[in-house]
Amino acid sequence: MTGRADEPLRNPVRPAFDTPSTEDGVIVNIGPSHPATHGTLQIIAELSGEKVVRADVHCGYLHRGFEKECESHTWHTLIPYVDRLNYCSALINDFAYCDAVESLMGVEITPRTRYLRTLLSEYSRIADHMTCIAASVMELGAMTAFLYLMTIRDWIYEHLADLTGARVTHSYGRIGGLAHDLPEGWLDRLEEILDEYEEYVGRIHGLMDRNRIFIDRTRDVGVMSTEEAVHWGFTGPMLRSTGAARDLRRDTPYLAYAELDFEVPVGINGDNYDRYYVRMREMDESVHMIRQLVQMLPDGPINVDDRRCTFPEKPRVYTEIESLINHFKLVIDGPQVPAGEIYLAHEAPNGELGFYLVSDGTGTPHKVHVRAPSFVHMGGLHKLLEGYQLADVVSTFGTVNMIGGECDR
């Protein structure tokens, strides 16, 4: 591309308003790279004194053409991209995507994989909620709580690295199964971490729940009613904090959730405090589910016996021509997914994570569309900011838990 050095930089966004609506109004720009926000988001706000009157939210700074890139990969090789949507809980993205492809192919996963995926989804949810709570309380100055939560989260990441080989983006799901089975002693370490979790989260409750400063900063800030939340498309903890017990794990059970005993925690006011508390309670429920799943976990194969998606074992690839051809066809052409379309959603930590896939019958998707909860929440974010203080912008944004990877794709 051509361009001259003296050419002025073009503004990537056009603000919705550039003149204040009142005489004492001031328009300020917050972000996209602001030291107090985690996530690249730009908010153009009109202030009256310290109060936010209007807010214009811009996202897209992390857009990397995910959906376009997916159209030139096989169904298998785009799994690492899918990981990078919500990178705080990459496994849930993996499993939602694989579930969608498997449903389109009519593949039914093995019982062991079904329980393992459920277990790992809940484990990721704990890590994701911890990241969100840690960051949002740190923004209010709670450094100790941040470090306690990050300690546990890092143990979880290390533990997942033992399983998958990577701390954050695991690429562990496979169409029709998983990359490999659990290593020796993994479940023992899991129980240790869950015990430590209870100890540390108890300390967080002690530090935060009845803390005067924390309550003053979060109670009745960023309030939303259930009707409004539904109107703005909110799902997940954002919707549940308003008092609506809507959870896909309960409402449209998938994986092994129908067999589990768990509660759907809800808030009362739909404010920042409720979003904090709903996430804290959800982590407890996840631990409760993991303990049940460890008891239920059956033995058996993890990959389905289906040559359309599962790779043949290596010794057979080297000794039989059929397996060799099978291997090559899966690598080069990809799994052949019957023509059709599917919308399938899992309950991700942020809300409804939906995959809309369109196949034209080949090994490469015709279209992969992600219904990302963060992106939808950004559409209603201004409602949570308007009418509150400028200082609340950062803490409210923290409790929304916008993840740039899935929001901007």
Next chain:
Amino acid sequence: MNPNLLERVRARLASEGREAEFAHGLLALSLPRPALLDTVRLLKDEFGFDLFLDVTAVDWPGRDPRFDVVFHFYSTRDHVRVRLKTAVPEKDPVVDSLVPLYGSAAFMERECHDMYGIVFRGNDDLRPILLYEGFQGHPLRKDYPKEREQPLVRYRE
């Protein structure tokens, strides 16, 4: 799941001469473009589909009309989903906006406009959302080459 509800929706809408079928746990409806807004209003007010999930388009180059605009709705009461699909030609890629019915449609329609150039009549804020001001073309159209670059800041020599 409440299969009776979907059956009722199907009976009601199929009687007006449209395609309706069950696929992968949801009811998929194809309908002509002018009927979109009324159908969505019916779904929302009469059948309780209160959560607007998603809007996107699918590009079928060589087909006329070229684009499918695809909407998904969810009922938070009955826990079922409906998909609406309507075809629009390349020359006139306009559909009615759902912003009067659902606030969440605003951002998602902006994204669909970015990516496919679908125009949502009634949404007066179709500024770029994932792309930037001045971006040429619509990247998810099949005729937009993947390698094409439009850097906002020029590369260093």
